[in-house]
Amino acid sequence: MNAAVPAPARGRAALFSLLVALPLVLPLSSAGFSLLSQLASAWLLLLSVGLLVTRAGLLSFGQAMYAGLAAYAAAHAMNTIAASGWPLPFALVPLYGGMFAVAVALVFGPISVRRGGLSFAMITLGLGLLVALAAPMLQGFFGGEGGVSTDRTAGTVWLGLDLLSQRQVYGVSAAYVLLGAALLRGLDGTRLDLLARAVRDNPLRVAVSGATPRRVRLQLVLVSAFLAGLSGALQTLRLEQVSAGSLGLQQSSMALLFSLAAGSGTAWGALLGAGLMVGSESVLASVSQAWMLYVSLGFLAIVIWAPQGLSGVLRDLAHQLRARRNPDLLWGLAALLLCSALAIIGASSLVELLYAVRQQLLVGSTLRLYDVPLPIGSADVWVGAALLASTGAGLCALVWRALAPQLRRDGARE
Incomplete structure (x- = not known):
């Protein structure tokens, strides 16, 4: 029954x-x-x-x-x-x-x-x-x-x-x-x-x-x-x-x-x-x-940092937000999402540029990415994508280092 x-x-x-x-x-x-x-x-x-x-x-x-x-x-x-x-x-x-x-x-x-x-x-x-x-x-x-x-x-x-x-x-x-x-x-x-x-x-x-x-x-x-x-x-x-x-x-x-x-x-x-x-x-x-490639990398990231699955992560976060009602936690999560978005945009730009080169496009060709024209042969484009990816990843690490103790402390209290 x-x-x-x-x-x-x-x-x-x-x-x-x-x-x-x-x-x-x-x-x-x-x-x-x-x-x-x-x-x-x-x-x-x-x-x-x-x-x-x-x-x-x-x-x-x-x-x-x-x-x-x-x-x-x-x-x-x-x-x-x-x-x-x-x-x-x-x-x-x-x-x-x-x-x-x-x-x-x-x-x-x-x-x-x-x-x-x-x-x-x-x-x-x-x-x-x-x-x-x-x-x-x-x-x-x-x-x-x-x-x-x-x-x-x-x-x-x-x-x-x-x-x-x-x-x-x-x-x-x-x-x-x-x-x-x-x-x-x-x-x-x-x-x-x-x-x-x-x-x-x-x-x-x-x-x-x-x-x-x-x-x-x-x-x-x-x-x-x-x-x-x-x-x-x-x-x-x-x-x-x-x-x-x-x-x-x-x-x-x-x-x-x-x-x-x-x-x-x-x-x-x-x-x-x-x-x-x-x-x-x-x-x-x-x-x-x-x-x-994106699906594989995303799956690896989830297995390493969220082995309980995305739904489990979202459920735990929602429970902590309802229980603690901590605005600092909300701002920290928003900052983490923003930095992650920067890292993803930079990394995906590098991947798309590499795929464009792999397809043997002409040096003067232009790749349209995120509705922005990117000249394949420009070194500034490659350096900018690499800087965006590395900066976003670095900021993610800093935000997570500040946010993780609070999440563990709130989880332990529950």
Whole structure:
């Protein structure tokens, strides 16, 4: 039995639901709703990763396998429904995708959950690579290089949903996001949740107490696979196309990376991670060829200085600000953000200049960065970027040296 949900938790759940539903009443463009649908799909994928990491301490490189196979299953289901004329709404296809992923997890799960830790990570990595390499050979299901196409408007109109517009697609995606959030909330405090955390901390003690760690891990893998399946099916609903690229190791690695960076064991942490992931892949990648370098450096910085994840850092800072109400702390954080921005601008300018040189641009060429024209061959530009980066980094170190003792002191008092 779950304990009664505290009032603050109910307030956060209501705020999250309002945030998910709010875009539906805003006059956004089709591209905006498409981006939000992508964000919803990424949220479910990162939630599936974070569920395994935070509850059972399992690092999975196979989430893209579940999401990708569910995406293919959803595409085939939509094509079959349209060809057969069955009166089934496509808005329910993501549920089929989630259940298909659960069926896949029932096959692969017992293999991967025999051990935890590094063994689980390596087994899921091997299974993911196996499925990705088998995709070009099984063209009947995977469709070869062209993948599988579908038409989301060929289904039955249900509750006024013909899925012609991206607004309706996001509405369906938002419903499944709320379903995932409800599933996460329903899991908190259950016997499975408590056993999974116990298996994470001491599997031998759990085994001695009468429970089976392997079975506990498998049950959590099934829940995680269902969320990943919802994510993959929603991607099919949005893109009307699925290819073998959705099964690749890069998808699983990116999901795991942003999950760990944001701390996505909660709905809000997964939302932060999904925002960073979609922003990197859709926005940052469109303006810079070095976006993967920025993502890698950012991940390294988070692992070194914020191992609890960005959501944990923000939660601790918010708690301290509410408890202490110290204006000096606010000014210190603002100064730290400003100095960090200077260092990032300087460092990114150097990176973009190096990439411009790598592309063998002419000496007299001009690089437009931050809406400022920068001549590639000018030594002043290179020296200025280096000075900006070093000055910002130095000021960050000074501000942090003055701010860190206060943060530790306030944390100790709490």
